[in-house]
Amino acid sequence: MVLQKTLLAASRRPGLRRMVTGNSATRRVVDRFVAGETLDDALSAVEALAADGVRVTLDHLGEDVTTRTGAEHSRDAYLAALEGLARLGLGDRAEVSVKLSAFGQALPGGHDIALELVRPVVEAATAAGTTVTLDMEDHRTVDSTLAVLAELRTQHPGTGAVLQAMLFRTEDDAKALAVPGSRVRLVKGAYNEPPEVAHRARKDVDAAYARCLEILMAGPGYPMVGSHDPSMVTRAHELAAQHSRAADSWEVQMLYGIRPDEQRRLAAAGTRVRAYVPYGVDWYAYFVRRLAERPANVGFFLRSLLTR
Ligand code: FDA
Numbered sequence: 001m002v003l004q005k006t007l008l009a010a011s012r013r014p015g016l017r018r019m020v021t022g023n024s025a026t027r028r029v030v031d032r033f034v035a036g037e038t039l040d041d042a043l044s045a046v047e048a049l050a051a052d053g054v055r056v057t058l059d060h061l062g063e064d065v066t067t068r069t070g071a072e073h074s075r076d077a078y079l080a081a082l083e084g085l086a087r088l089g090l091g092d093r094a095e096v097s098v099k100l101s102a103f104g105q106a107l108p109g110g111h112d113i114a115l116e117l118v119r120p121v122v123e124a125a126t127a128a129g130t131t132v133t134l135d136m137e138d139h140r141t142v143d144s145t146l147a148v149l150a151e152l153r154t155q156h157p158g159t160g161a162v163l164q165a166m167l168f169r170t171e172d173d174a175k176a177l178a179v180p181g182s183r184v185r186l187v188k189g190a191y192n193e194p195p196e197v198a199h200r201a202r203k204d205v206d207a208a209y210a211r212c213l214e215i216l217m218a219g220p221g222y223p224m225v226g227s228h229d230p231s232m233v234t235r236a237h238e239l240a241a242q243h244s245r246a247a248d249s250w251e252v253q254m255l256y257g258i259r260p261d262e263q264r265r266l267a268a269a270g271t272r273v274r275a276y277v278p279y280g281v282d283w284y285a286y287f288v289r290r291l292a293e294r295p296a297n298v299g300f301f302l303r304s305l306l307t308r
Pocket of ligand 1: 134135136137162164185187188189190191226227228229230253254255258259275276290291293294297
């Protein structure tokens with residue numbers, strides 16, 4: 001828990017980044033979780049996954065932008081990504097995930113800026129026959145992100161959102177979003193949240209995840225089970241059977257590079273599986289959150305530093 005808190009704090013500081021960049025051994029650890037720095041790298045990863053029957057949501061890395069220009073850059077990067085995906089002709093088997101902090105959400109007037117800049121991305125996705133999912137960041141952004149979602153869904157009902165089971169509010173949010181056509185990715189939550197707003201103990205987060213999963217799987221929406229946890233994936237299959245859900249009415253989502261064999265196995269066995277594929281030069285905060293989730297990865301990473 002102490003290591004996790006330290007790493008999550010480090011994800012907002014550039015020090016570790018300097019240690020990793022330029023070191024080929026540590027770079028290989030980053031490459032396990034990040035598909036590359038360019039759109040071409042990402043599209044190659046998308047094609048490889050698609051060949052294995054695994055769907056994709058593409059994430060152009062970047063968050064917490066501090067200028068409008070930076071936010072416009074995110075919009076443009078996503079428009080280029082959607083053009084690239086359209087060329088692959090995968091339809092909704094390849095969509096995109098966006099962080100609204102990359103679209104200026106934290107700037108003064110940021111809610112409106114993020115909505116203005118993400119709208120053309122959602123329009124381009126609809127035109128390409130696919131969708132956008134709004135990632136969820138720390139708890140202070142949830143109201144704004146859900147309000148952007150509600151606005152976008154009036155014209156683009158396929159726009160999806162993420163709910164974090166660790167937040168106390170999430171069961172209510174899951175009930176509100178369990179409506180027809182609603183795409184909701186349920187995750188445990190990757191941010192270092194204070195005890196006033198979130199479960200902190202793993203067993204409490206897991207119990208909350210299971211409760212939210214029941215709400216979403218029982219409802220008329222499209223649940224996206226974002227977890228590598230075998231017990232949650234098994235529970236999702238049990239609930240799908242219990243509620244007579246068709247195989248195309250829900251999906252499992254996992255991160256690029258985490259349990260890839262299981263992603264392929266589930267897809268081959270008939271479960272819809274989507275990998276979340278991050279790419280871009282701004283990989284640092286994403287990478288450190290992945291280390292924080294799993295002490296074994298920190299050991300792997302530290303050993304690679306010693307073998308430079
Ligand atoms: P948990 O962490 O309990 O791990 C269960 C098992 O999975 C582990 O025992 C291990 O076997 C494997 N595993 C998990 N993490 C691993 C890792 N890093 N390396 C190797 N093995 C690992 N969060 C958020 O706050 N906002 C968001 O928008 C998103 N978006 C998102 C999209 C998708 C598709 C996924 C899968 C996850 C997210 N997350 C997220 C991250 C999420 O909140 C959570 O931090 C991670 O998924 C880890 O939680 P698990 O449910 O996998 O279980």
